[in-house]
Amino acid sequence: MKNKQISLFSAILLIAIIVILAVSTVFLMQTDKINKQYEVEKAITPTPSLAPPQLYAKATEPLLRMGSISNEVKDLQQKLKDLGYYDGDIDGQFGSGTKNAVILFQKQHELTADGLAGKSTLNMLYSEKAHKIVVTPEPILPDVKKEELPMLVNRTTPIADNYAPDDLITISSLLDEKLAIIKDEGEKASKVAVVALSEMLKAAHADGLTTWQISEGYRTMEEQKELFEKRKAEYESGEETGNNMSAEEATKNATKDVAPPNTSEHQTGLAFDITVPGKSFADTKQAKWLSKNCWEYGFIIRYQLGKEHITGFNPEPWHIRYVGKQHSIFMRDADIALEEYLQLQQNKAN
Ligand SMILES: [Zn+2]
Structure with a gap:
């Protein structure tokens, strides 16, 4: 009886060990697979760097805007300067001067004048359609007698x-x-x-x-007088507002709608x-x-x-x-x- 008990215990222990080994093997294999996958992914996805502050656009982005600092901004400034839209420094810093120049350029090229140098603005700027600034002269007061x-x-x-x-x-x-x-x-x-x-x-x-x-x-003056008197009568009789008005009040109101005679x-x-x-x-x-x-x-x-x-x-x-x-x-x-x-x-x- 005692021997039988021991052998039963051994059998249970053995089964337990087999089960633990099997589960561990599956788990280890799984972990290994995930690790391998991770290594592969790590190789394709570059390590993310710190996101740039929102105000500053990355140099490689096609959109140049207020706060952008890059060589592309330098090129933009130079091009805008060549065409007469910009007269500031070519420093690669997109400030308010550059923004105003972009807006001016956009206005004269039927683009949305938002001061953002995006794809459509940059395409236009570097195309043959880009033209020099058109300056509208201050109107000159006609010289007449x-x-x-x-x-x-x-x-x-x-x-x-x-x-x-x-x-x-x-x-x-x-x-x-x-x-x-x-x-x-x-x-x-x-x-x-x-x-x-x-x-x-x-x-x-x-x-x-x-x-x-x-x-x-x-x-004629008579026609204007007639028009005015007609309107005045509409106020006096109450036809216009539902309330009778004095002649003085009616005149005042009619004057708002119809020019009095001679005016x-x-x-x-x-x-x-x-x-x-x-x-x-x-x-x-x-x-x-x-x-x-x-x-x-x-x-x-x-x-x-x-x-x-x-x-x-x-x-x-x-x-x-x-x-x-x-x-x-x-x-x-x-x-x-x-x-x-x-x-x-x-x-x-x-
Ligand atoms: Zn009129």
Whole structure:
């Protein structure tokens, strides 16, 4: 019995040893496999270095930006300098001077002007399309006699009671009917303005914009008075607001919407209201075209956003005023309203 017990114990021990050896062997083999795999991977994947601070781009990255320091930045600076965009040191350090030069370059090459020299900017810079800087000169104030200056009519500078343009014509007698619809048959305007309008609309048609309407041209003092009185009556009767108003109050309110007699530019015969039938003009392609191109034909967008305190009118993208090309181009380039322009001319004369 005792011997039997020992041999049973030996058998269990033996089995246990075999199991432990087998498990260990499998484990060791596994570990060895992982180690080998690690060695292989280590050979392909380079040991990661410390990540560069975020502000500093690595020299080998295609994107050069504020904070980059490299030979590529040096090349960039040299190229920008050769083309006239950069006038700082060629030190390989991408600072604000380099950034401004990149922005300038991007603006003149129809790229996103973000000051980052990425793939598209660098490709353009080192391509044949890269051109030297185009410097826009400061606009020079036209040198004209006082009587050649555009006429001013606004809320504080009324037109004379007996004023009438001496070259009034019916718009349709000169303007090709294919160019625009004229809202009121028989609408008149100054010939010089209609000639310019015709040239301008031909150019717009050539650019693919073919729907235009002339809603207003010349207005007599009587017509302006009628318009104003009508608006005033709408306020007085309460038709406009639902509440009756005193004559004084109604006048005050009507003045905000309609120019009182003798203060409307339409009385000069040089202003037009341009519309697109059935559409809010401000939202049309025509409005965009007009604000970009009218200046080339001697017109100005008379009442612009941001100039309300000078012109006394809310923005009216549809109201154009003929002033003559040399004046309109200057006002566009200097970004000034007619009132500011005439002030500059007066300062020069004094
Ligand atoms: Zn108008």
